[in-house]
Amino acid sequence: MPVPASPTPPDDADLVRAYQGGSEAAATELVRRHGAPVARFLVGLGADYADIDDLVQETFFRAFRRIAGWRGDAGFRSWIFTIASNLLKDEHRRRKARRSVPLEDHDLPSRDNPESAFALRETERRLVAALQTLPRLQREVFLLRAQQGIEYPEIATTLGTTAGAARVHFHHAVKRLKEMIA
Amino acid sequence: MTSCEEMLERMPAVAMGDAQWTEEEALHLAGCASCQAEWSLIRNAVAVGSQVPMLDLEKTGAAVLARLRAERQASRWRRAGWLTGLAAAAAVVLVVWGRGPHQHPARVHEVFRIPVAELDSLDNGELESVLQDLDAPIGAGTLNSTPGLGDLDDVQLERLLRSLEG
Numbered sequence: 438m439p440v441p442a443s444p445t446p447p448d449d450a451d452l453v454r455a456y457q458g459g460s461e462a463a464a465t466e467l468v469r470r471h472g473a474p475v476a477r478f479l480v481g482l483g484a485d486y487a488d489i490d491d492l493v494q495e496t497f498f499r500a501f502r503r504i505a506g507w508r509g510d511a512g513f514r515s516w517i518f519t520i521a522s523n524l525l526k527d528e529h530r531r532r533k534a535r536r537s538v539p540l541e542d543h544d545l546p547s548r549d550n551p552e553s554a555f556a557l558r559e560t561e562r563r564l565v566a567a568l569q570t571l572p573r574l575q576r577e578v579f580l581l582r583a584q585q586g587i588e589y590p591e592i593a594t595t596l597g598t599t600a601g602a603a604r605v606h607f608h609h610a611v612k613r614l615k616e617m618i619a
Numbered sequence: 620m621t622s623c624e625e626m627l628e629r630m631p632a633v634a635m636g637d638a639q640w641t642e643e644e645a646l647h648l649a650g651c652a653s654c655q656a657e658w659s660l661i662r663n664a665v666a667v668g669s670q671v672p673m674l675d676l677e678k679t680g681a682a683v684l685a686r687l688r689a690e691r692q693a694s695r696w697r698r699a700g701w702l703t704g705l706a707a708a709a710a711v712v713l714v715v716w717g718r719g720p721h722q723h724p725a726r727v728h729e730v731f732r733i734p735v736a737e738l739d740s741l742d743n744g745e746l747e748s749v750l751q752d753l754d755a756p757i758g759a760g761t762l763n764s765t766p767g768l769g770d771l772d773d774v775q776l777e778r779l780l781r782s783l784e785g
Binding site for chain 1: 630631632635660663664665666667668670674676677679680684686687690
């Protein structure tokens, strides 16, 4: 079944329906549309740059395998973020015993503009490290709101809480991160 | 007048380029150290992951689809293997049970009428050979000399022969 032809680009729900009807092109379009935000979200949750490619692939693999589980009450992107988050949690649990923090190639500054790239990477490293000290719900609310710009009602649906609680989590997270990073 | 809380609520949209500060908000930001610290935090959060090497999402999509296809194929093979195994096991159980000492002679005909794919595909000679292999002591015996058949009366034997001949 082809991706539905319409004057406006198909939304995520259209693409999911097309994929369920057998359209692989629809699945490819969903990966193209959401792959980069998923990658950034994973970095925010503490994933290594070197693992991002595999993690993004695994996230979409899991998502399409259980696509019937997305009922459309939350956005497709929010839903896929929860899959990415659970995946990373599994990975961390698996690797915990043998995990170290080596300075790998991807931690080195870019050759194009070594100083600014290094500063940016250092800022990111400190923020991601601070995020790891927050409770999981606070961390995810912060990233969904601050990094992805998702509104509270959708965050609430995605994370199984209320919009009011999500807002409180966000403000708490900002307060604590400010204290840790300042 | 804009509060610090309202400023924080506006920050993600402005940091992502989806909105702009109003004049009043810009004034507030310029004079509020707390909001400046939060603004810096939100901008840094938006930038997290921006240095991830560009992903080849076409390749990622293709890899995901290939894995899904492989999984579906493996699942089909597992299901087919399971059904074949089950059918073969059922055939063996039915034949052994049908020929065993506890089998009631009157049910022989029914047993052989059960449509098991593997048995249905055999011709009479092959079926007889299967029966011989199952019943006879190793290396000896024919259908006629099988002890179980001796327990059947003429009518039952005739019925069995008819079922074997189709």
